[in-house]
Amino acid sequence: MLNFGMSVLWNSSWQLAQAASGGAFDNLWMLIRGALALHSETFQSLQNQPHSLLAALTIVFIAGFAQSLSQIVVLFVNQVRPSRFALSLLISALFFVVGFCFWAMSIWGILNISFGGYLPFNAVVRTLGFSYAPLMLGVLVVIPYFGSPIFVILSIWTLLAVVVGIESITALSRWEAFGSAALGWVMLQLIQKTIGQPIASLGQWITNWAAGEELITNRNRLLEELYAGLKSQRGLPPDLAKKVEGKSSLPLNPPK
């Protein structure tokens, strides 16, 4: 049974690899290294490579998955079960890709307004997608204490890659490229705060569905959760005592 399952998995993986073979996937590691090293030639060369759009979105998905690991504390404090934990990470990575697409769209709009000619949308997605390569190392953000400085370094690295990427596919100068990325980010924030609200609500609903409960995300409320069960149940208000009873992981250990 196990062998059968393994062979199905292997065949599926092989077929996927075949489908994706050729073009950008053949040189994926080389392209990622070029993007990490901020080589403008890499961003120019990937425009003509087959499957480079899919490769770019794959990079964004991996970066999104790595990014979602930095938020695992929220899932743990909410006491999400392991299977739902994995599902929540996958959903979070998918939302990251969706957010990326909106950002790419806003930068694309700005570039086409400020840039003389017409720039295809998929060229922007390809470029920005590969610019996200440094965020694939986002898994390192999980390391305690050093995680936060690593996150700052990776974010700055990614911003530099975005600027170099935009500069290499347009006739804009480096500062103009930086300005368009910044404006795109501002526009994304405006969209999120206005017409993006229903989408954000839908996203929250899907996140809660994946976690199997209504997730607490506010930092202060998460910290408050940790105080549950510290005092004996006798000293707690009835509603909180009931809540504490429900937490199997909080041994109250009545004194012997």
Next chain:
Amino acid sequence: MRNRLIKLSCVVLLAVGAIILLSPVNEQWLDWYLIFNSKLLNAVLDLARVGLIALLIAGLLSPFEALGWWAGWYGDGIETSITCKFPKQLPAIETDDSLAQPNQYPSQYPSRYIVYLDGISQSCADYPQRVQNFLDTLSASLPPDMVFIQDIMAYSALNRPLTIQRPFSKFWRWVNRIEDWNPKSPLDIFVNLRNTFQVAVSTDNRYGPVFNRGTAQVILNSLRQQGYRAGVPITLLGYSGGAQVALGAVTYLKYALNDVPIEVISLAGVVSGNNGVGEIDRLYHLRGNLDLLAKIGAIMFPKRWPLLAWSDWNLACTEGRVQIISLGPVTHNGPTGPIDPVTQLPNGRSHLSQTLEILMSILMGDVKGKGEGER
């Protein structure tokens, strides 16, 4: 000015180093040694690279014990079967109404509870000979109405030793066997590294609250097992990284025990100053002049930089709640550390007797005065 320049240079070097290490450039510089064509050198450097990767993986996995405990992934909660030493002179105490009426207990009840949290070399409930000797001597010196709790696994939110009920428990038992056979073996570095990551978890803004909640629960369990009654003052005595664990637990202990007076004694402690310090009644920070780790701790944690005058640590120092006590020419641990019974100070006293005298003065309430300016 010079110190600031040095600190700034360190931060810049760290940032540049991280970028170089993480970028594709490392392929060029990591393979430079191939030109020497030496198999031994290649093997040594490849081992170093493998070690670095193993270290990264250990760091990545380190928060999951505490987080998994809180989420209930391990099912069985905190280990409570490790019995704590109970002083013979005190009667077993019925504690059904332990939280009912503070300060309403007979005089034979404890006047203070002292909880010991060991340094980063702790792997199980059996302490190394030097530490055990220190604990025994301190225990014998304490007045009969003080309860000394000393069997807490400071670096596990599950209060679980490294040597049992863990995926790598066989490895840790093997390390302990080698250490027993040859105390000078360098294998204790693995235990130290593992526990250092737990100290990092305690100081981390994301994981720290969960880990510290776990250790607070472990301490609470031990206190309750020892018949703790509300209102009795508590002293947390933390050695090295144990001081950070103690400070992390203070906020939760204060809440759980209705704001009971809690003092922390940091013995050669490496403390971040970002949690617990704001809640502490008093922190006694004992450190040797030759203690490099304590000095590195003061540099590594920005909240302890004098520049950040508004940090909890600096505010506590200003308010005199942090008292720094010098141990003289004493290092962090080992034969020249603060608990060695043989090595002598210039005045002829052993390191251990000096440390014990200071600890007893603190516990008996003889140490007074404001915090010193040095941070």
